[in-house]
Amino acid sequence: QVQLVESGGGSVQAGGSLRLSCAASGSTYSTYCLGWFRQGPGKEREGVATIYPGGYTTEVADSVKGRFTISTAKNMLYLQMNSLKPEDSATYYCAAAGVRGGHCYLADLIISTYWGQGTQVTVSS
Numbered sequence: 012q013v014q015l016v017e018s019g020g021g022s023v024q025a026g027g028s029l030r031l032s033c034a035a036s037g038s039t040y041s042t043y044c045l046g047w048f049r050q051g052p053g054k055e056r057e058g059v060a061t062i063y064p065g066g067y068t069t070e071v072a073d074s075v076k077g078r079f080t081i082s083t084a085k086n087m088l089y090l091q092m093n094s095l096k097p098e099d100s101a102t103y104y105c106a107a108a109g110v111r112g113g114h115c116y117l118a119d120l121i122i123s124t125y126w127g128q129g130t131q132v133t134v135s136s
Contacts, residue, residue: 013037013125015105020130027095031130033088033105044108044115045088046081049101058117060090064110070117095134102129
């Protein structure tokens with residue numbers, strides 16, 4: 012079992028920054044790929060970033076590459092979001108997915124059974 016609790020969302024103007032945090036707990040969370048997906052109004056879920064257990068490798072969606080950075084420290088997962096755009100507005104979810112073939116995949120976050128309650132990010136133009 013893995014429990015995930017997000018925090019840090021809010022409203023910001025385009026070009027601004029936000030940092031999302033996620034507290035992970037449970038007996039096995041350290042063996043999972045951790046990451047973030049988002050879902051905007053009327054949009055499908057989109058995997059944003061994921062990090063391998065131990066924090067050695069990451070994968071970031073092309074739509075946020077160069078602007079978003081994922082990191083971990085102890086039981087915390089972070090998403091640093093810079094140069095935010097209105098299209099980044101969404102509810103962001105922290106998720107945990109199993110390692111598959113020695114890798115972490117953004118697509119696996121979207122279908123994971125472990126995710127938090129979500130935190131809203133609104134970027135105004």
